[in-house]
Amino acid sequence: MRSVEEHLHAVLDGVEPLSPLDHTLLDARTCVLAEDVTAPWPLPAFDNSSMDGYAVIAADLDSASDGKPTSLSVVDDVPAGYRASVPVRPGTAIRIMTGAPLPDGADAVVPVELTDGGTDTVRVTSSIKRGSHVRRRGEDVQLGDLVVRSGALLGPREIALLAAVGRGRVRVHPQPRVVVLSTGSELVEPGAALSPGLIVDSNGVTIAAAVQEAGAIAYRVGPVKDDTSTLLATLEDQLVRADLIITTGGVSAGAYDTVKAVLSRLGTVEFTRVAMQPGMPQGHGTLGPDATPIFTLPGNPVSAYVSFEVFVRPVLRRMLGHQHIYRPVVRAVLAETLHSPAGKRQFARGHLAVEDGRYVVRPAGGQGSHMLGALAKANALVVVPEDVTEAKPGTAVAVLRLDEG
Numbered sequence: 231m232r233s234v235e236e237h238l239h240a241v242l243d244g245v246e247p248l249s250p251l252d253h254t255l256l257d258a259r260t261c262v263l264a265e266d267v268t269a270p271w272p273l274p275a276f277d278n279s280s281m282d283g284y285a286v287i288a289a290d291l292d293s294a295s296d297g298k299p300t301s302l303s304v305v306d307d308v309p310a311g312y313r314a315s316v317p318v319r320p321g322t323a324i325r326i327m328t329g330a331p332l333p334d335g336a337d338a339v340v341p342v343e344l345t346d347g348g349t350d351t352v353r354v355t356s357s358i359k360r361g362s363h364v365r366r367r368g369e370d371v372q373l374g375d376l377v378v379r380s381g382a383l384l385g386p387r388e389i390a391l392l393a394a395v396g397r398g399r400v401r402v403h404p405q406p407r408v409v410v411l412s413t414g415s416e417l418v419e420p421g422a423a424l425s426p427g428l429i430v431d432s433n434g435v436t437i438a439a440a441v442q443e444a445g446a447i448a449y450r451v452g453p454v455k456d457d458t459s460t461l462l463a464t465l466e467d468q469l470v471r472a473d474l475i476i477t478t479g480g481v482s483a484g485a486y487d488t489v490k491a492v493l494s495r496l497g498t499v500e501f502t503r504v505a506m507q508p509g510m511p512q513g514h515g516t517l518g519p520d521a522t523p524i525f526t527l528p529g530n531p532v533s534a535y536v537s538f539e540v541f542v543r544p545v546l547r548r549m550l551g552h553q554h555i556y557r558p559v560v561r562a563v564l565a566e567t568l569h570s571p572a573g574k575r576q577f578a579r580g581h582l583a584v585e586d587g588r589y590v591v592r593p594a595g596g597q598g599s600h601m602l603g604a605l606a607k608a609n610a611l612v613v614v615p616e617d618v619t620e621a622k623p624g625t626a627v628a629v630l631r632l633d634e635g
């Protein structure tokens with residue numbers, strides 16, 4: 231039997247970020263940037279007003295007050311997007327809107343609230359410091375600054391800055407396209423009518439959702455019947471659009487375990503037993519002319535999900551170009567006893583919370599690998615090491631946070 235580390239090492243071997251592609255900014259959201267982006271101009275690009283008001287020479291208003299307003303003659307009007315056609319000279323002002331370029335000669339903006347709002351002559355009721363309400367060229371970002379680094383995850387904030395420095399497109403590692411294929415003659419689509427003996431294909435949507443949550447694109451296929459020729463034909467069809475394939479089910483030692491039967495014959499996938507619970511039967515290899523990676527996950531729903539989390543997610547994160555490919559792990563105090571098989575690493579479903587300023591984790595109901603009710607209560611996987619068969623309340627345990635990047 232392989233250890234979890236050995237299997238993880240094997241599945242990550244040779245995995246590289248997908249080759250960079252040009253994406254429009256919005257399509258690049260959730261992708262990892264594959265170039266350093268520098269500012270071809272400063273931000274702000276020019277001195278401009280931060281208020282609606284009047285561009286003035288501050289010294290003109292030294293004696294202005296409520297009781298004794300100073301009058302200035304208004305010589306121009308600049309909305310955002312326009313430039314003043316004349317400079318501000320002593321004794322004059324230019325009406326200006328937020329974002330409009332500061333006119334030549336002006337050194338401050340008086341907010342409209344400190345004036346009578348006049349359009350020919352304006353009466354100003356307060357003195358003002360030089361530089362007031364002016365956003366200076368380059369005060370935020372300087373020409374040539376490295377604004378977003380290669381390796382950065384692009385979200386709304388990074389996209390804002392990339393747009394502001396003039397980028398409509400950027401080079402990113404594209405999202406892997408992942409085909410998720412459920413196998414099992416007992417399976418029907420979620421929402422479809424069930425007859426006795428049949429169950430809902432929950433793995434297809436679970437794993438597809440987990441793929442999306444990891445940042446990749448999921449294409450769901452199936453459920454595919456336990457029939458070798460159907461499975462083979464389906465796999466061949468799907469290869470063209472896959473950067474990675476995930477199957478669930480059909481990998482135990484049963485008579486109808488078609489995934490194992492088909493892929494063993496092709497000789498590309500290695501079926502192994504990993505010393506973990508849930509998720510012992512694992513298969514991994516490549517398929518087709520482009521050596522597309524394939525994972526054959528166990529059919530039990532909790533086993534499939536935990537296997538995805540432990541082995542497939544890190545691979546997808548690496549293909550996406552992330553530096554941090556693993557879920558964050560925290561130390562928590564175990565609240566209830568956990569039993570674990572000898573020689574296997576248990577990934578018990580748990581609920582992690584902060585109690586009295588420390589992390590406490592509570593097993594989330596039944597630990598059977600078919601128990602989706604318990605899985606849905608969990609937000610974490612409690613790691614019980616191979617050499618521990620009973621973890622007592624109060625023990626410090628490592629916990630994988632399933633709701634954190």
Ligand code: AMP
Binds near residue numbers: 417479484
């Ligand atoms: P298998 O590995 O195909 O023998 O499946 C193991 C167990 O998981 C069986 O009880 C299956 O019915 C169940 N199972 C397999 N595939 C799925 C699926 N896509 N959704 C829900 N349960 C499944």
Ligand code: MG
Binds near residue numbers: 456479
């Ligand atoms: Mg099956």
